[in-house]
Amino acid sequence: MAKKYNFTFIQGDIIDLVPLNSEHINLYAKWKNNPNVRIYARYIIPQTVEDMKKFFEPSKDKIKREINFEIWHKKTKKPIGTGIVSGIDWYGQTASLGLIIGEPEYWGQKIGEEATGLMVKYAFNELNLYKIYAGINSANIGSWRCAEKNGFIREATFKKDSYVNGKYFDTYIYSLFKADWLKLKKEKQVK
Amino acid sequence: MPDENSQEEIEVFPFIEGKIIDLVAPNSKWAELKCKWRNDPKVRQYSRNMWPRSLDDVKKSFETVPDGHRHTREHVGFIIYHKRDKRPIGDIGLNHIDWVSRNANIFAEIGEPEYWGKGIVGEAAQLVLKYAFTELNLHKIKAGVFTPNERSQRAAEKLGLNKEAVVKEAMYVDGKYHDIHKWGLTKEEWLKKNKILIHID
Numbered sequence: 001m002a003k004k005y006n007f008t009f010i011q012g013d014i015i016d017l018v019p020l021n022s023e024h025i026n027l028y029a030k031w032k033n034n035p036n037v038r039i040y041a042r043y044i045i046p047q048t049v050e051d052m053k054k055f056f057e058p059s060k061d062k063i064k065r066e067i068n069f070e071i072w073h074k075k076t077k078k079p080i081g082t083g084i085v086s087g088i089d090w091y092g093q094t095a096s097l098g099l100i101i102g103e104p105e106y107w108g109q110k111i112g113e114e115a116t117g118l119m120v121k122y123a124f125n126e127l128n129l130y131k132i133y134a135g136i137n138s139a140n141i142g143s144w145r146c147a148e149k150n151g152f153i154r155e156a157t158f159k160k161d162s163y164v165n166g167k168y169f170d171t172y173i174y175s176l177f178k179a180d181w182l183k184l185k186k187e188k189q190v191k
Numbered sequence: 192m193p194d195e196n197s198q199e200e201i202e203v204f205p206f207i208e209g210k211i212i213d214l215v216a217p218n219s220k221w222a223e224l225k226c227k228w229r230n231d232p233k234v235r236q237y238s239r240n241m242w243p244r245s246l247d248d249v250k251k252s253f254e255t256v257p258d259g260h261r262h263t264r265e266h267v268g269f270i271i272y273h274k275r276d277k278r279p280i281g282d283i284g285l286n287h288i289d290w291v292s293r294n295a296n297i298f299a300e301i302g303e304p305e306y307w308g309k310g311i312v313g314e315a316a317q318l319v320l321k322y323a324f325t326e327l328n329l330h331k332i333k334a335g336v337f338t339p340n341e342r343s344q345r346a347a348e349k350l351g352l353n354k355e356a357v358v359k360e361a362m363y364v365d366g367k368y369h370d371i372h373k374w375g376l377t378k379e380e381w382l383k384k385n386k387i388l389i390h391i392d
Contacts, residue, residue, distance in 0.1 A: 063263040063290060090263045090290035091327060128291050 006072055010118050015111055017069040017083060017118055024070065024079055025052040031081065031102025039164060040140040041100050063090060067127075071099070071115050073106065080106045083115050085123055085132075093130035095123060112146040120150055124178045131177050137162055138170040147174040151184045203272055203279075207318045212311055214269035214283065214318055219253040221270060221279055222246060228281065228302025237340045238300045239364065263290065267327075271299075271315050273306065280306045283315045285323055285332070293330035295323060299346075312346050320350065324378045332381075334374040337362045347374040351384045 010017040020028075031037050032047040055068055065088045071081040083099040097119050101111055116134075123129045134152060136143045144154070152174035160168035201220050205213035228234050229244040252268075268284035281301035288295040297319055299312045323329045334352060336343040347354075352374035360368035 062265060065263060088263075093328065126291075128293060 006077075008072070009069065010122060012074075012114050012118050014074060014109070014114055015080075015118075016072045016074060017115065017122075018072045018079075020055050020068050020070050020082070021079070022053075022056045025049055027079060027102070028052045028055075028082060031100060034102065034104075036104055037100055037102055040137045040143065041098075042137075042162060042164075064088065065090075069119070071101065071111070073111075078103070080111070081115070083119050085119060085127070088127070088129070093128065094132065095127070095129055096133045096135065097123070098134070107142070110146075112142065113149050116146050116150045120176065120181060124181060129178065131175060134174045136172045136174060137164065138172055139164070144172060144174065147176075150176065151181055152176045153180075205272070206269060207322060209274075209314050209318050211274060211309075212280075212315055213272045213274055214315060214322075215272045215279075217253060217268060217270050217282075219250065222250045222253060224279060224302070225249050225252075225282065228300060231302065231304075233304055234300060234302050236365065237343065238298070239337070239362070264288065269315075269319070271301070271311065273311075278303075280311070281315075283312070283319055285319065285327075285329075288327075288329070293328070294333060295327075295329055297323070297332050297334050299343075307342065312343075313349055316346065316350050320376070320381060324381055329378065331375055331377045336372050336374065337364060337369040338372065339364070339369060344372060347372075350376070351381070352376045353380070 006016070007018050008016040009019060026049060029047055029049050029052050032041070032043050032052075038044075038047075059066075065086070067085045067088070069083040070079050071083055072078070073080045080103045081099060081101040083097070085095050085097060088095040097116060099112060099115050099119070101107055101115075120132065123132050134143075134147050135158075136147060138157075148154075153176070154172050155175040156173040158171040158173065161171040162169050201218055203213070203215045203218070205215050207214040223246060226244060226246045226249040229238075229240050229249060265288050266284065266286045267288070268282055268286075270279045271281040271283055272278070273280050280303045281299065283297075283299040285295040285297055297316060299316055299319075301307055301311060320332060323332050332352075334343075334347055336347055353376060354372055355375045356373040358371045358373060361371040362369045
């Protein structure tokens with residue numbers, strides 16, 4: 001059952017980003033259906049195992065417009081969530097980031113913050129993107145903290161844009177330019 | 192004598208306007224014409240088409256991509272349309288687009304030999320360079336030309352491309368191995384050179 005390697009693609013401190021694993025399809029489905037997880041990730045329709053299988057089908061785009069990771073907890077050796085760089089616009093060099101921590105016991109441990117940081121670095125230094133976005137529900141305080149900690153700026157608010165649990169919420173559009181990210185990184189090094 | 196295919200009235204859609212020529216969107220009604228260019232021994236010798244192309248092969252290049260204009264392409268092609276003579280005379284474009292390293296290869300072919308030696312490729316390529324740098328936001332444009340193709344070597348030089356390397360005996364054409372000359376130009380160099388051109392104008 002246990003694999004010899006977990007195929008670390010990007011190494012972090014608490015977590016690694018690894019490729020999706022088709023043996024974890026049930027886990028992905030579990031996370032995306034979990035009421036506590038899905039509420040802000042905006043999974044309004046039940047997610048089937050078949051839906052998860054789509055991630056493993058060859059893409060019809062020759063040039064990827066979406067890149068998925070599994071978030072792997074290093075100490076407990078467990079997959080705990082997924083991250084995505086989506087809507088990649090190769091002309092304008094922009095994309096959106098998204099992530100879920102599917103196992104609530106790992107919430108509040110700055111894992112989202114680290115995963116965001118790793119994906120930001122990947123998007124800028126490996127994909128050569130220019131600007132990245134994150135759309136976050138106004139009530140999802142944990143997520144905007146995690147964006148702000150990584151230097152994202154709240155660039156726009158889409159008023160009453162998302163209907164969650166019987167109420168409309170604003171969507172905050174966070175963004176980060178590569179140039180600003182580089183500046184921040186330099187400042188951190190000086191400190 | 193004008194080609195019989197071009198006599199048919201086909202509505203053209205200029206995408207980039209030039210002086211002598213426009214770069215227009217390909218039209219599947221030109222498939223036969225394109226097929227003629229691809230197979231013409233005089234033309235293909237320089238564009239290195241080693242295989243006979245069937246009309247079906249050429250028609251395939253007009254098939255739409257799965258996701259329309261949102262689809263990220265590795266290839267962008269135009270038809271070179273002669274404005275005064277009102278006829279398509281060749282094609283030009285970018286292929287092998289690498290969106291991460293942001294470079295691409297420029298290719299061009301004048302399929303009607305009577306238009307050779309008139310600086311048409313120069314004008315068309317200048318338009319494609321501008322498109323590549325200011326619309327696609329690419330970082331570098333490359334071109335590979337093999338030794339006997341002197342016209343293209345001159346065109347590359349005139350365009351302001353830098354000769355970066357010569358790859359020895361990399362291409363077998365007409366019974367002999369030939370060197371390939373690798374040309375390249377970065378956006379920064381292009382911007383600099385272009386400003387100078389504007390001043391002279």
